[in-house]
Amino acid sequence: MTLSADEAARFATLLEEHQEALVATWTDRVAATLRGRLSQAELRRQTSELRRGFQEAMAGAAPNLAAEPAAELRAQLSEVSAQRARQGFNATETAVSVFAFKEAVLGILDGASNDATTFRDYVAFSSFVDEAALFTFDSYVRVREELIADQAEQLLELSTPVVKLWEGVVAVPLVGTLDSARAQVVMERLLQTLVDTGSPYAIIDITGVPAVDTQVAQHILKTVVAARLMGADCIISGIRPQIAQTIVALGIEFGDIATKSSLADALRYVLAKSSQAKNKRPER
Amino acid sequence: MDRVPVLKIGDILLVSIQIDMEDQVALQLQEDLADRIVSTGCHGVIIDISALDIVDSFVGRTLATIASISKVLDAETVVVGMRPAVAITLVELGLSLPGIRTALNVELGMDLLARERRERGDDGDFSDYTGGGVDGGETPAVPAS
Amino acid sequence: MNDESQQLAVTSDQDVVRVRQLVRASAVAVKLSLVDQTKIVTAASELARNTLVYGGGGSVEVAQVDNGRRKGIRIVFADQGPGIADLDLAFTDGYTSGGGLGLGLSGARRLVDEFSIETGVGEGTSITVTKWCR
Numbered sequence: 001m002t003l004s005a006d007e008a009a010r011f012a013t014l015l016e017e018h019q020e021a022l023v024a025t026w027t028d029r030v031a032a033t034l035r036g037r038l039s040q041a042e043l044r045r046q047t048s049e050l051r052r053g054f055q056e057a058m059a060g061a062a063p064n065l066a067a068e069p070a071a072e073l074r075a076q077l078s079e080v081s082a083q084r085a086r087q088g089f090n091a092t093e094t095a096v097s098v099f100a101f102k103e104a105v106l107g108i109l110d111g112a113s114n115d116a117t118t119f120r121d122y123v124a125f126s127s128f129v130d131e132a133a134l135f136t137f138d139s140y141v142r143v144r145e146e147l148i149a150d151q152a153e154q155l156l157e158l159s160t161p162v163v164k165l166w167e168g169v170v171a172v173p174l175v176g177t178l179d180s181a182r183a184q185v186v187m188e189r190l191l192q193t194l195v196d197t198g199s200p201y202a203i204i205d206i207t208g209v210p211a212v213d214t215q216v217a218q219h220i221l222k223t224v225v226a227a228r229l230m231g232a233d234c235i236i237s238g239i240r241p242q243i244a245q246t247i248v249a250l251g252i253e254f255g256d257i258a259t260k261s262s263l264a265d266a267l268r269y270v271l272a273k274s275s276q277a278k279n280k281r282p283e284r
Numbered sequence: 285m286d287r288v289p290v291l292k293i294g295d296i297l298l299v300s301i302q303i304d305m306e307d308q309v310a311l312q313l314q315e316d317l318a319d320r321i322v323s324t325g326c327h328g329v330i331i332d333i334s335a336l337d338i339v340d341s342f343v344g345r346t347l348a349t350i351a352s353i354s355k356v357l358d359a360e361t362v363v364v365g366m367r368p369a370v371a372i373t374l375v376e377l378g379l380s381l382p383g384i385r386t387a388l389n390v391e392l393g394m395d396l397l398a399r400e401r402r403e404r405g406d407d408g409d410f411s412d413y414t415g416g417g418v419d420g421g422e423t424p425a426v427p428a429s
Numbered sequence: 430m431n432d433e434s435q436q437l438a439v440t441s442d443q444d445v446v447r448v449r450q451l452v453r454a455s456a457v458a459v460k461l462s463l464v465d466q467t468k469i470v471t472a473a474s475e476l477a478r479n480t481l482v483y484g485g486g487g488s489v490e491v492a493q494v495d496n497g498r499r500k501g502i503r504i505v506f507a508d509q510g511p512g513i514a515d516l517d518l519a520f521t522d523g524y525t526s527g528g529g530l531g532l533g534l535s536g537a538r539r540l541v542d543e544f545s546i547e548t549g550v551g552e553g554t555s556i557t558v559t560k561w562c563r
Binding site: 304307308337338339340341342367368369370372373376377378379 | 466
């Protein structure tokens with residue numbers, strides 16, 4: 001239900017004239033729900049700003065929240081919900097902060113006339129506040145999802161270290177299950193490390209990988225092929241007996257990719273190749 | 285039309301592709317390189333693609349053609365600096381760049397070329413030989429007396 | 430639901446470069462990961478070149494899209510050329526160094542999330558691809 005220009009104008013005046021009372025009541029209502037987790041001063045500052053945001057929107061005759069005059073208000077609502085999200089308040093607490101404004105306004109209107117116009121005005125304005133609360137809720141959810149995504153990424157980074165083992169050799173000890181998302185991250189980080197360190201050899205150690213299925217093997221194979229395209233070579237180490245059996249049973253071909261059962265063997269192999277390459281003559 | 289510059293460094297021609305090449309520019313590079321290999325007598329070509337954020341099938345074919353033409357002119361080619369995102373994309377695309385040797389950077393590329401020339405025994409500097417044949421090598425070189 | 434779309438005519442080599450630049454800019458705008466950016470720009474380069482070389486020239490339309498849950502990029506490659514007579518052949522992996530037989534459409538398809546093609550002999554070709562943010 002959109003606000004007419006008249007209704008908006010009436011509210012603009014009301015919000016301006018009664019700002020002290022409005023902010024006070026609103027702050028009290030919100031403080032009650034937040035149970036002291038936010039300081040009174042901080043809360044007052046927020047409600048004061050929001051009140052001004054609403055007032056500006058009304059003064060600009062915004063028919064709904066998406067309109068241009070409500071731009072500042074939207075920005076403020078986003079700010080408040082982002083803050084609440086980061087501070088650990090839940091979605092309801094955040095939305096209620098906005099809904100409480102209705103109560104504050106009702107308190108003011110109560111004192112004024114009780115005619116039909118006032119009633120219609122309130123319904124229209126209430127609708128506007130509802131929109132604002134939903135918007136706040138939406139922003140809140142978005143920020144929480146971003147936070148969760150960030151944490152997931154950090155977790156992924158922590159669990160996929162790439163270490164420089166020797167001059168020109170890096171190692172990726174894979175630990176845990178290797179799903180599609182993780183495999184991608186591992187691949188990208190390994191390849192980037194090869195570039196950053198100028199290491200022509202990488203050892204992918206899968207001792208810590210409990211099971212290797214066709215998909216996992218595919219991911220590893222793609223990584224090796226990509227590394228070769230870039231001018232580096234990969235050795236796979238840490239192949240446990242059961243894994244070896246699974247690989248054969250599934251018919252996975254590692255082709256000419258070197259595989260070793262232990263990281264030590266892999267390192268020995270790489271060092272031999274590496275010094276071979278450095279010598280003036282091919283070793284015999 | 286832009287032209288990709290070709291630098292001579294000793295016995296090697298270095299090409300650093302810095303721009304998003306139009307197909308014509310890539311073809312022009314092919315020609316320019318062939319000309320330079322012949323005019324300079326260089327035996328090595330390094331193509332630095334570290335500034336390329338994509339390598340599509342056209343660029344891939346061009347690189348392969350350059351490698352083939354260079355080989356015929358007795359020069360070995362190494363492509364260096366492929367970005368990880370490009371490598372991953374090429375794997376997905378199914379483009380394997382057959383016959384093209386690669387290295388992580390220019391320095392490693394030069395090492396590779398030097399190594400191969402030594403192995404082939406035709407770097408012209410015979411002071412390396414102190415007797416003993418080159419196992420599995422190609423045309424035997426004249427040993428130092 | 431398309432937010433904004435831009436169209437480019439593809440009638441020359443430089444146009445293929447322009448397509449790459451436009452797709453790259455759009456991919457960055459919707460915040461595709463670096464690898465996904467690379468994939469979609471590469472696919473666009475392949476398909477735009479096809480439009481030029483096999484379709485006799487045509488147009489490319491790039492749009493940033495939003496399905497409510499995530500953002501993405503949708504590109505349409507259209508030409509009024511001879512159309513593709515044998516779709517199976519067009520989808521064979523034709524990337525050998527000798528040029529291959531196929532148009533390599535299967536390669537481009539692997540780089541994107543959604544791929545659809547409309548074509549007919551003498552009816553031109555229209556290919557639509559979409560890549561979503563993860």
